[in-house]
Amino acid sequence: MSGSTGKMLHQVFGGGDTFGGASPKVGVSPREHLSPLKIFVLAKKEINSTFGDISKYVSEGGEFLSSLELDKMPVIDNADRETVLAFPDKVRGIREVLARDHMKCVFFGRTSNGKSTVINAMLQDKILPSGLGHTTNCFLQVEGSKNNEAYLMLENTSEKRSVESVSQLGNALHGESLDPNALVRIFWPSNKCNLLRDDVVLLDSPGVDVSPNVDDWIDKYCLDADVFVIVANAESTLTTTEKKFFHKVSERLSKPNVFILNNRWDASANEPECIDKVRKQHLDRNISFLLEELKVYGSRSQAEERVFFVSAREVLNTRIQKLKGEQPSGGQIEGYQSRYFEFEDFERKFEKCLSETAVKTKFQQHCERGVKIVSEVMQIMDKAFQNATSLRESKIADRNEYLDRLEFTKMQMHELTDEVKHRIEQLVEQVECQVTQALSEEIRKLNVLVTEYERPFHPDPALLNLYKKELHTYVEKGLGSNLKARLNLPLQCSVETSQKEMVNRLGQLIPENLQAQMQNALPRNHFEPLYRLNCESLCCDFQEDLEFRFSLGFVAIINRFLGPRKAQHPLLGQSSIPRPLPNATPTDSPAPTRLREAFGNPAEECLALMTKTALLSPTSQTAVGLFAVAGIVVRTVGWKVIIITVGAYGIVYAYERMTWTNKAKEKAFKKQYVQHASAKLKLIVELTSSNCSHQVQQELSGTFARLGHLVDEVVTDMEAEVSNLDKQISEADGAAGQARKLRNRAGYLETELDTFSKKYLRHEEE
Known part of the structure; x- marks a missing residue:
């Protein structure tokens, strides 16, 4: 290896925090100097926190609406309350999904195209089984473990197995083979791989050419994927089988994010004279597939950004040697540096696309759903606030009306009480005078009444006592009848007139539905005063004198x-009978004088x-x-x-x-009795008149008391209604305050969701 090549390799592998071990990447989003994958993690944390606040909010809203008695305080419809009460479960479901959400990338391709090797290169370790022929037998999902423990789990089980067993379970060459649709979850320590630490899940698939269950694969593993990576064999080209699979993916997903890796590009080093032509041929066919067939990108430049020519085996070996502290040995192969840099370029663009796509696909729908939930709750709370405020104002108006009626009723009742008392006093005095006058006249005519008594008279003492007893009864009955004839009608008219006046005056203070009770409060019979003369007791000391x-x-x-x-x-x-003094004696006095x-x-x-x-x-x-x-x-x-x-x-x-016969004796007896009875009756004239006037007073006072009791009941009802209205006003005021508070909190949550959307979902547009 030349010195320039070694220097270049030292620069390539000398440092950097990216999972490829390369220098800081060109083209990474500069937002807050975070890597794209960190942005997803941060966005997930923020939206989970926001939905935690939303969960508390909808729970408090449900508790508030549940506490309202809609029959007494109809500030919302029952349907609105049921809507809010259903939100906590919906938000809980969203939070559970958010807690499970991660960035998911699915690798597809034909058998032996190097899918597992690409994933191992990205993870910087030989985690998945790889090799010649049909190696991957089922779906292998690699994700980070929370406790930094390495293990694997089969689908629908919670049993942890050793991670070394993946070479048997997921390898088609091993005797214990799984169904191609089966899933093996491999948990790898997050501290060993930045990709897994940043909540990335990589899914390796069997070759698309070994199983006919393509539709099942798509429904089961592709619908929640954020990025698809087609690993093609650069020694051939994209096959019809691979294209057909992604056509079906495109039918179920709207514009999936697709990367095409032309793997094993290191084979081009053996034919340097036609490398450019072959690269152009692959590039044109890949771009045509993405642009014209799948139609997932809008321009050639966008599609070209998704096509790469790499050698996953070279990258994997280099990174493993680096982790061991050894000097990379792949630099001796022609074009190694460009292939390595292109793999790093793929990783950078993959990171950015995966993060942005995952943020959008995982969080946008939830964010919009959160906005809708908060908006619906806010509308319901605003409706509750408006209705509670209107109800409070209505109750205040009713309370003021009741207070005015109550004050008016009390004032009128006080005035009527004074008037009725004065009226009763006047009527009592009038009745007393009438009874006094009538009884006095009847006493003066007592001789006529006694004379009309025609009972046989006999002076025998035994018969005479019976005669006197019957005469007492006769006189008492006669005087009573005469007094009734003279007084009852005018007294009845006076009493009934006063009673009707009471009903008319007090009826103005009583609601119409109680008017019938006013008539029930009146006496059922006409007023008749009782004249208690009791002649037998009054004249019990009468002693007749029938001696000649x-x-x-x-x-x-x-x-x-x-x-x-x-x-x-x-x-x-x-001592002696006084006599007058003697007068002057004249000279010619008569004989008696002389x-x-x-x-x-x-x-x-x-x-x-x-x-x-x-x-x-x-x-x-x-x-x-x-x-x-x-x-x-x-x-x-x-x-x-x-x-x-x-x-x-x-x-x-x-x-x-x-x-001196019995007739004369009867006449003398009656004369003596009249004199005696008249004297006795005169003594009770004032008492009898007072008694009658007292009866009138009791009759009118009792009637007024019964009528007044109805008014008191009305006053009590109004006071109770005022107290009830005070309570309802207080409850409506509390409901309005709580609804206003919850409505304002909804605005705050909407602002949080809008800020999240601007920060993570719409930054590309801005």
Whole structure:
């Protein structure tokens, strides 16, 4: 190897952080000085973080909407709530997919074209079995292990196997062969390979010419691939089988990203004279396939950027020697440097295309879905905010209306209470006067009522007690009937008028649906006051006097004589009956006058003596009276006059004695009863009138209390409604605040997704 060649190789393999061990790549995106693969890792981390925030957001939104009682607070439809409640599961599914997402590249080609060798060269180690003939028997997927452990797993199993067993399981030359559609997952330590550390998955496939299950391959392994690499044999050309396979891929995927590696280009060193012509022939056919048949690129220059001429075996050997610290030995072959650089150029463009395509294919759909979810939640939250705000304003208006009605009702009730009290007082005074007047008039006419009583009368004490008892009942009933006839109708009119006025006034304070209860609050029967006279108890001390009393008897005469002068009983303090002073005596006085002067007015002195004797003697008062009168008369008028007078006196006595019959006794009894009952009834006139007025007061007060209770119920209902409205206003206010908060958070999440889209998805356009 010449010195210039060795110097060049030292420059090529002397350092660099790329997985090919080359110098910093030309054409790598300068964004934040990150490699394209690092951009995917960073984008994945950011979108996972954003969807973590979205997950919390939709969960909080679902909890908020679930807490709303839509029957009491209809701020959203039930369909909207169900929509938001379904988002957490959808976001959880997206997060699970994002956690599994990686950059996936599938290598296809005919058998023995070097697919496994290309992958090994990129991984800088002999991981996959390779060699002459049909080597790869099934799909071999190489990915980084999280714990930097090397192992493999068969499809649909969790059993870890030794990575060395891949040479038996995946090698078609080995006796234990797997189905061509089977998948073997090879986990290789990420710290040994930058590609795997950056979340790249490489999938090696069996030759497209060894299995007819092409459609199954595409559906199972190609639909989620980001880049396809066709590994062709530079010693021949693209076959119809390879082209047919990618035509089917293109039918299922919209413009797949395809690289064509013309491998084993080191064979061109044996024919240097036609190398350019062969390269041009391969290039034209590859570009025609990409541009005209697959139509995955828009121009020849774009298609030309996807065609490479390499030798994977040379690159693999060189990199293995470098890892061992040995000097690369491939530089002695003609054109080695250009082939090595072209493989590095493929890796650079592969990195960039894989990262950009993976970011777009893996994250764009999720980003758009996230924007849609957040936008839908934001619209629902904005709707909830608007409706909650409107509901709050409506409830505030209702509350103010209820407060005004409540204040008006209380004020009107207070005024009506004062008016009704005043009205009842006036009516009570009026009733008291009416009852007093009517009862007084009935007492004055009591003689007529008692006279009309026609019960048979007999002075026998036993029969007389029954007579008195029935007379008490008759008088009480008669007085009551007369009072009812005179008072009930006007009292009923006054009471019912007042009650109707109460209903009309209070009815204005009660809703229409309670108007029927106003009528139920009125008494079912007409008001009838009770006149409690109770004559039997009132006149229980009545004692009749049915003894015969001669109207000209001495006691009767003395009573008539002393009655006008208000004579008092001598035992009560007056020693003698007062008499008037003597007048001047005229000269021509008549005989009686001269007689009084001669005997010193013996008649008065005798009368005083007889009165004292009559009042103090236990004997008959009539005999004493006769003795006194006889002495006076004898001295003054003579015997003839006395005889005539005594005769007339006897006739009168006999007449009165003969007319003192049961009829006369009944008349005297009724007269005595009228006098006694009238006196007693006069004592209860004021009490009876007060009792009647009290009944009226109770009747009206009770009616007003019942009507007022309905108003109180209305006031209580309004106060309860105001309290309920306060609670609803508070709940609506809280709902509006929470909806506004969630709506604003949606705007923040939309900004995050838009920033992610501008940063990772639309930077090429910008």
